[in-house]
Amino acid sequence: MAVAKLKSDATEARLAGLTLPAGLDTARKDALSRLIATGLPHKRDEYWKYTDPASLTQADAPQAALFHNDEGPMFDAIDRVKIVFVDGVFDADASDDLAADGVTITRLSDVADADIHWATELYGTLEARGQTPVERPLAALNSAFASDGVLIHATGKASKPINLIYLHGDTGSDVMLHSLVKVDAGAEVTLLETGPAAARFNSVLEVDVASKGAFHHVRSQGRDHERRAVTHCFARIEDEALFKSFTLTVNGKLTRNECIIEMLGDDAVAHVAGACVGDGNDFHHDDTVFITHDALNGESRQVFKKVLRNGAVGVFQGKILVKAGAQKTDGYQISQSLLLDEDSQFLAKPELEIYADDVACSHGSTSGAIDEDALFYLQSRGVPRQAATDLLTLAFLAESLEEIADEALADDLRERLEGWMARRG
Amino acid sequence: MLEIKGLMADLQDEDKTILKGVDLNIGAGEVHAIMGPNGSGKSTLSYILSGKDGYEVTGGSAALDGDDLLDMEPEERAAAGLFLAFQYPVEIPGVGNMTFLRTAVNAQRKARGEDELSAGDFLKIVRAKAKDLQIDADMLKRPVNVGFSGGEKKRNEILQMAMLEPKMCILDETDSGLDVDAMKLVAEGVNALRSAGRSFLVITHYQRLLDHIKPDVVHIMADGRIIKTGGPELALEVENNGYADLLAEVV
Numbered sequence: 140m141a142v143a144k145l146k147s148d149a150t151e152a153r154l155a156g157l158t159l160p161a162g163l164d165t166a167r168k169d170a171l172s173r174l175i176a177t178g179l180p181h182k183r184d185e186y187w188k189y190t191d192p193a194s195l196t197q198a199d200a201p202q203a204a205l206f207h208n209d210e211g212p213m214f215d216a217i218d219r220v221k222i223v224f225v226d227g228v229f230d231a232d233a234s235d236d237l238a239a240d241g242v243t244i245t246r247l248s249d250v251a252d253a254d255i256h257w258a259t260e261l262y263g264t265l266e267a268r269g270q271t272p273v274e275r276p277l278a279a280l281n282s283a284f285a286s287d288g289v290l291i292h293a294t295g296k297a298s299k300p301i302n303l304i305y306l307h308g309d310t311g312s313d314v315m316l317h318s319l320v321k322v323d324a325g326a327e328v329t330l331l332e333t334g335p336a337a338a339r340f341n342s343v344l345e346v347d348v349a350s351k352g353a354f355h356h357v358r359s360q361g362r363d364h365e366r367r368a369v370t371h372c373f374a375r376i377e378d379e380a381l382f383k384s385f386t387l388t389v390n391g392k393l394t395r396n397e398c399i400i401e402m403l404g405d406d407a408v409a410h411v412a413g414a415c416v417g418d419g420n421d422f423h424h425d426d427t428v429f430i431t432h433d434a435l436n437g438e439s440r441q442v443f444k445k446v447l448r449n450g451a452v453g454v455f456q457g458k459i460l461v462k463a464g465a466q467k468t469d470g471y472q473i474s475q476s477l478l479l480d481e482d483s484q485f486l487a488k489p490e491l492e493i494y495a496d497d498v499a500c501s502h503g504s505t506s507g508a509i510d511e512d513a514l515f516y517l518q519s520r521g522v523p524r525q526a527a528t529d530l531l532t533l534a535f536l537a538e539s540l541e542e543i544a545d546e547a548l549a550d551d552l553r554e555r556l557e558g559w560m561a562r563r564g
Numbered sequence: 565m566l567e568i569k570g571l572m573a574d575l576q577d578e579d580k581t582i583l584k585g586v587d588l589n590i591g592a593g594e595v596h597a598i599m600g601p602n603g604s605g606k607s608t609l610s611y612i613l614s615g616k617d618g619y620e621v622t623g624g625s626a627a628l629d630g631d632d633l634l635d636m637e638p639e640e641r642a643a644a645g646l647f648l649a650f651q652y653p654v655e656i657p658g659v660g661n662m663t664f665l666r667t668a669v670n671a672q673r674k675a676r677g678e679d680e681l682s683a684g685d686f687l688k689i690v691r692a693k694a695k696d697l698q699i700d701a702d703m704l705k706r707p708v709n710v711g712f713s714g715g716e717k718k719r720n721e722i723l724q725m726a727m728l729e730p731k732m733c734i735l736d737e738t739d740s741g742l743d744v745d746a747m748k749l750v751a752e753g754v755n756a757l758r759s760a761g762r763s764f765l766v767i768t769h770y771q772r773l774l775d776h777i778k779p780d781v782v783h784i785m786a787d788g789r790i791i792k793t794g795g796p797e798l799a800l801e802v803e804n805n806g807y808a809d810l811l812a813e814v815v
Contacts, residue, residue: 146588230737238721250767431631510654511617512654513654513655513656515615515616515617515638515654515666516650516653516654516656516666517656517664518615518637518638518639518642518651519614519615519616519638519639519641519642519648519670520639520642520664520671520724520728521639521642521668521669521672521675521728522639522667522668522669522671523637523639523675524637524639525672526667526671530659530663530664530667531658531659532657533654533659534656534657534658535658535660536658537658538658562660
């Protein structure tokens with residue numbers, strides 16, 4: 140009972156300063172009810188065993204220094220629709236017109252004035268579905284209180300990617316954004332998310348992909364060392380639909396990225412991948428994935444790679460649930476970490492739960508040091524030890540970057556990573 | 565070129581002496597072969613010269629053109645002109661062969677204070693050299709040595725040697741795992757690199773490689789020492805009579 144009391148007290152304290160924003164009233168109230176029913180997470184919750192949620196749930200956001208660099212914006216060479224939020228506040232001047240062929244884009248905060256039927260229907264729906272079998276109270280908190288976000292409706296093949304650019308300008312900013320993506324049958328869209336967003340960022344993305352639709356998601360969470368983030372991506376994908384999501388995380392005190400996918404149509408494909416580079420004993424990164432196969436012939440793949448040094452901690456909790464009747468499911472899961480010293484730590488909890496008898500599911504999890512033989516081989520060819528280590532580190536991450544379908548996007552991330560390694564920090 | 569005097573070394577972590585005083589002098593442009601039974605210390609010598617971890621030098625010296633090799637990091641030895649063709653080339657998943665070659669070439673150029681090769685120039689050179697070794701575009705694109713056959717791996721070693729243009733090349737059992745045709749191809753690659761300014765140390769069990777790469781001097785190594793030195797005829801003697809007679813002679 141002690142934990143329940145702690146949780147309800149923490150929830151009460153967190154809610155004390157918050158008021159429900161206008162619009163989507165029913166959805167927000169329902170979300171608040173879900174949150175109050177479960178309470179905010181606590182480190183004694185099984186699902187938070189490896190990641191202490193205290194700094195994500197406490198009433199005020201912990202301070203986070205700004206990270207300054209002279210690098211240009213990510214994906215700058217790629218023609219895209221830029222939508223800029225500074226500490227969660229939409230920056231109209233810095234943003235492009237919210238328009239591209241094949242897609243309509245609206246801000247969440249405009250939904251109160253406009254009757255956007257699909258958004259009213261979708262908002263909070265996938266998040267609510269994602270609360271079972273495991274509670275995700277921080278996502279419910281977000282659905283209730285998110286101040287803004289973007290609603291993307293792909294009706295055809297979007298002519299260019301949509302880039303949500305999250306700038307961090309205030310050391311104490313506490314931001315909740317909630318975005319929706321609806322991909323119509325046969326439509327296709329790419330969503331890019333870049334930047335740290337805030338000192339503390341709580342993000343929810345709900346993605347509904349109809350039959351034969353395709354959704355591509357590439358995210359880079361900025362390089363601020365002290366920022367904290369909890370993100371949830373809830374997806375529902377139908378027949379022959381494609382869902383692909385990749386996240387690059389470099390730095391950050393605490394990151395918890397949850398991805399919850401329901402494969403409801405036959406022949407659907409879902410790939411979730413992540414690359415993470417953590418340096419220092421105040422780095423903690425957690426990938427939590429839950430994929431449910433509830434249709435025939437589905438293919439899912441989870442590929443997560445982490446490079447950890449100087450006491451950094453990486454966590455992977457990945458689950459594949461194959462429901463009865465989801466025959467011919469092909470589920471693959473790999474989580475690997477490269478530990479560059481003995482102080483760093485990788486905690487993995489891979490799970491398979493299978494109720495169909497004709498499926499192929501596999502999972503693997505490894506953690507290891509850098510390959511000394513490969514290192515010597517490179518050195519013997521004249522490559523200095525540090526450069527050789529970097530090369531092998533990038534090679535280790537490569538498998539996850541290969542999950543990005545668009546080569547130009549993948550190349551941009553690869554080049555950034557190389558540069559960041561060369562500069563250290 | 566390469567001057568080794570009384571080199572002694574232990575295997576670290578194990579109280580085991582591998583080299584018990586090796587003396588070897590290789591002049592510029594010369595090809596020397598070291599033959600010897602398993603466990604005689606041939607491969608260890610190549611590892612110690614190239615700077616692999618795990619060995620402790622307990623005495624003696626090794627110098628390349630007068631510079632103390634044992635004092636250098638492996639990459640410094642490489643930049644100074646030393647090259648080891650590995651008996652078991654290492655597979656490096658995720659690193660493209662071309663990226664690997666360019667990184668290595670440019671790292672050495674940088675270490676020597678030379679300009680890095682442009683991508684275009686590099687490509688031209690590597691394509692020409694790869695063609696001579698019958699290395700196709702696909703092998704250049706694939707990750708380093710991953711999924712390569714034994715012959716492909718060894719040809720890839722020779723390609724690296726050709727690109728890096730070292731002055732002292734050590735070939736550690738380059739013939740192992742090769743069929744006759746592959747061995748010929750590798751030997752041709754090596755012979756093409758022979759020049760007045762470049763020396764070779766060829767480590768092998770068998771005489772047959774030396775039919776293709778003709779040595780000037782042949783050394784027999786046993787129990788951590790060079791026990792006999794002679795001309796090419798020494799290799800033939802080993803081929804015909806085995807090592808037993810030679811070993812008995814010394815004792």
